[in-house]
Amino acid sequence: MSLRVKTFVILVIVVFSYTALSYLVQRLVILPSFVALEQESARKDMLRCVEALRREVQAIDGVVRDWANWKYTYKFIQDRHNDYIKANLTLPSYKKVRMNLIYLLDTDGRVVWGKIWNLERGVSIAMPDFPSGALPRTHALLQPEAGETSLPREGRSGVFTTTLGPMLVDSRPILQSNNEGPVRGTLIMGRFVDEPLLRELRERTQVAFRWWPIQGGYLPWKERDILLTISPEAPPLIRERDSRHLTVYGILPDVQGVPALLLRAEIPRAITVKGNATIWAAVTSTLAGGATVILVLGFLLSRAVLRPIKRLTAHADHIMRSDDLSARILADQEDEIGVLARTFDLMVERLQGQTADLREMNAELKNQVAVRREAETALRESEERFRIMAAAATDPIVILDREGCIVYWNPAAEKVFGYTSNEVMGREADFLVPPRYYETYRQGFDNSKETGNGRVTDNRLEVKGVRKDATEFPVELSVSVFHLKGLWYAIGIARDISERRRAEEERLQRERLQGVLEMAGAVCHELNQPMQGVLGYTELLAADIPADHSLQRELSKIVNLIVKMGETTKKLMSITRYETREYAEGKKIIDIHRSSTTSS
Amino acid sequence: MDKKILVVDDEEPVRDLLSMAFSREGYTVVCAASAEEALEILRKQSIQVMFLDLKLPGMSGLDLCRLIRHQDPIACVFALTGYAFSFDLLQCRQAGFDDCFAKPVRLSVLLQTAKDGFEKLDRWKSTNPKLTC
Numbered sequence: 072m073s074l075r076v077k078t079f080v081i082l083v084i085v086v087f088s089y090t091a092l093s094y095l096v097q098r099l100v101i102l103p104s105f106v107a108l109e110q111e112s113a114r115k116d117m118l119r120c121v122e123a124l125r126r127e128v129q130a131i132d133g134v135v136r137d138w139a140n141w142k143y144t145y146k147f148i149q150d151r152h153n154d155y156i157k158a159n160l161t162l163p164s165y166k167k168v169r170m171n172l173i174y175l176l177d178t179d180g181r182v183v184w185g186k187i188w189n190l191e192r193g194v195s196i197a198m199p200d201f202p203s204g205a206l207p208r209t210h211a212l213l214q215p216e217a218g219e220t221s222l223p224r225e226g227r228s229g230v231f232t233t234t235l236g237p238m239l240v241d242s243r244p245i246l247q248s249n250n251e252g253p254v255r256g257t258l259i260m261g262r263f264v265d266e267p268l269l270r271e272l273r274e275r276t277q278v279a280f281r282w283w284p285i286q287g288g289y290l291p292w293k294e295r296d297i298l299l300t301i302s303p304e305a306p307p308l309i310r311e312r313d314s315r316h317l318t319v320y321g322i323l324p325d326v327q328g329v330p331a332l333l334l335r336a337e338i339p340r341a342i343t344v345k346g347n348a349t350i351w352a353a354v355t356s357t358l359a360g361g362a363t364v365i366l367v368l369g370f371l372l373s374r375a376v377l378r379p380i381k382r383l384t385a386h387a388d389h390i391m392r393s394d395d396l397s398a399r400i401l402a403d404q405e406d407e408i409g410v411l412a413r414t415f416d417l418m419v420e421r422l423q424g425q426t427a428d429l430r431e432m433n434a435e436l437k438n439q440v441a442v443r444r445e446a447e448t449a450l451r452e453s454e455e456r457f458r459i460m461a462a463a464a465t466d467p468i469v470i471l472d473r474e475g476c477i478v479y480w481n482p483a484a485e486k487v488f489g490y491t492s493n494e495v496m497g498r499e500a501d502f503l504v505p506p507r508y509y510e511t512y513r514q515g516f517d518n519s520k521e522t523g524n525g526r527v528t529d530n531r532l533e534v535k536g537v538r539k540d541a542t543e544f545p546v547e548l549s550v551s552v553f554h555l556k557g558l559w560y561a562i563g564i565a566r567d568i569s570e571r572r573r574a575e576e577e578r579l580q581r582e583r584l585q586g587v588l589e590m591a592g593a594v595c596h597e598l599n600q601p602m603q604g605v606l607g608y609t610e611l612l613a614a615d616i617p618a619d620h621s622l623q624r625e626l627s628k629i630v631n632l633i634v635k636m637g638e639t640t641k642k643l644m645s646i647t648r649y650e651t652r653e654y655a656e657g658k659k660i661i662d663i664h665r666s667s668t669t670s671s
Numbered sequence: 672m673d674k675k676i677l678v679v680d681d682e683e684p685v686r687d688l689l690s691m692a693f694s695r696e697g698y699t700v701v702c703a704a705s706a707e708e709a710l711e712i713l714r715k716q717s718i719q720v721m722f723l724d725l726k727l728p729g730m731s732g733l734d735l736c737r738l739i740r741h742q743d744p745i746a747c748v749f750a751l752t753g754y755a756f757s758f759d760l761l762q763c764r765q766a767g768f769d770d771c772f773a774k775p776v777r778l779s780v781l782l783q784t785a786k787d788g789f790e791k792l793d794r795w796k797s798t799n800p801k802l803t804c
Contacts, residue, residue, distance in 0.1 A: 595753065596726070596753050599753030599773070599774040599775055600682050600684070600685060600753045600774060601684075602774065602775035603685055603688070603753065603774040603775040603776065604684045604685065604688055605775070606775040606776075606777060606778070607685075607688040607689070607692060607775075607778050608688060610692075610777060610778040610779065611688075611691060611692060611695075611778065614695070630777070633775055634775070634777065636775070637773070637774070637775040637776075641773055644773075
């Protein structure tokens with residue numbers, strides 16, 4: 072990920088985090104206070120509704136108070152004069168005070184005047200709650216207060232649920248104008264809580280509320296459970312209907328303090344909606360601000376930081392790829408990046424110099440390595456050659472160190488002397504010469520050691536060697552001295568010349584024999600011919616004389632001698648070896664009998 | 672028909688001795704001093720018993736024997752040498768000699784050899800009529 076992308080991502084994360092935090096704060100801290108405010112307002116609305124109804128009741132009470140403490144009313148209870156009726160209790164009078172019900176009762180509860188009108192239609196209505204004869208003593212509006220024994224001195228007011236619907240009623244004892252008794256009876260006025268009244272109250276309170284009588288089964292099912300949680304004394308109950316509306320419930324008691332009316336108002340959640348809108352506006356503006364910050368900061372960072380860094384990076388990358396150490400970035404900025412770029416340039420410059428030095432050194436080293444390798448190869452080859460040569464040599468090769476100890480012993484030495492390499496390594500080499508020559512060997516070796524040279528060095532001489540089985544054999548020894556790493560060594564090549572000696576001996580024998588044979592051949596040839604003549608003629612002679620002639624014996628002897636001579640010459644011809652025998656006074660002659668194959 | 676014997680030897684005393692010895696026994700003896708002379712004689716007359724000296728001037732006795740054996744497979748050719756060292760028996764037999772005698776040899780041996788040779792030739796000729804001399 073490039074620095075630019077990273078920066079962008081970080082900025083975006085910061086902006087979003089800030090926005091989210093701000094949103095959460097508004098949502099969790101500010102909005103609840105809005106909601107509380109909204110609920111408070113809703114409660115107040117509901118209280119205003121309830122209060123409006125109460126005031127209505129108070130207004131009725133004002134009228135009732137005027138009439139009940141009026142001397143004509145007081146008088147009318149007594150005389151029941153028709154003028155009072157004509158002046159005050161006609162339909163227009165009802166309409167004037169906007170009452171549906173006016174009842175005048177005497178102290179016994181008997182109805183002196185009692186009529187109920189539907190003011191809109193202008194028709195009289197009868198209700199079982201208000202009979203035309205007399206109101207029972209138990210009637211709610213006549214119920215004395217605690218401690219009272221007769222009619223109540225004070226009036227009663229509130230909601231009264233009739234069979235035709237709820238009604239705002241007020242009752243007062245009828246007194247004289249100066250508010251003095253005795254009480255002549257009771258005045259009751261009532262106004263139905265109908266649609267026109269509600270409309271009026273809605274306008275007055277600016278709250279769109281509805282109502283239901285609690286008694287009488289008017290209440291919708293879904294509102295009934297509200298009754299379990301609401302009471303006239305408790306503050307209005309609030310339920311959230313949806314995101315845009317609150318439902319607030321209020322309750323109004325009847326004249327006896329029993330819940331009589333359930334009020335319900337739908338309050339638009341203007342505050343919450345506004346609050347939400349405000350939050351979203353804040354979020355949006357924060358985001359917009361953040362985006363602006365990102366753009367501006369990105370632009371500035373890009374100009375001031377990212378672009379120079381990118382340039383520096385591209386430059387470094389170019390150097391890495393192309394190995395072009397001569398490239399320079401030549402930054403003119405005064406900030407840290409500029410310093411970094413210039414330092415980089417300086418570093419590359421130094422690197423360039425060092426690289427050149429290194430290259431030079433490397434080339435030199437390579438050259439040295441090649442030379443050394445060549446030398447090593449040559450040395451190895453030389454060693455290998457020596458090893459092969461020494462191993463292939465048929466003559467024993469022995470190398471001795473300064474102390475006369477064996478440090479090299481080739482396979483031919485093993486074969487000729489009978490010792491393996493392991494047996495002789497490090498041993499002093501005197502055991503290779505016969506004991507009688509020990510002194511000579513030591514002296515010769517010591518001389519050689521002192522001078523690095525000696526009688527035996529670079530000369531060949533014939534000496535005696537001793538094999539492992541103690542047999543002696545002739546050795547042609549050549550010794551050379553060499554120095555290796557400052558140390559003195561003697562290399563000896565000890566050729567076993569037993570075979571050569573034997574061959575020489577044989578050659579000598581053969582040459583002698585050849586001479587003898589040639590001589591013998593010549594003698595044979597030269598002798599055999601005349602012997603043949605002598606033998607033949609002797610035989611002819613013997614044949615010519617009688618068999619019993621005295622010469623026959625001599626002739627026979629001659630024949631035998633010649634035959635013997637012939638046998639001798641035949642032996643001469645079959646000589647194969649050179650064998651001699653003592654003849655006289657130290658002289659030797661060839662022993663013909665032993666030298667010929669027939670006699671051997 | 673005469674029983675002819677050819678004696679080839681470069682030494683005159685030997686030729687004379689053998690000539691005398693075989694003549695006494697009734698053989699006709701023809702002598703030659705060299706191989707070439709012997710071949711000349713053999714071209715002119717038929718002789719089937721021969722005593723050759725191995726050492727001859729010019730062609731050696733061995734070569735002479737080879738030539739004779741080539742022309743006459745049944746002839747009885749005997750070697751007589753005073754220099755037996757350089758020619759052994761095997762060489763002689765390979766060259767075609769029937770027998771080989773080293774000098775000095777007794778005349779009685781040679782006479783017996785000649786006699787055996789002629790008997791052998793007679794026997795061969797009597798059983799093989801094709802063999803004519």
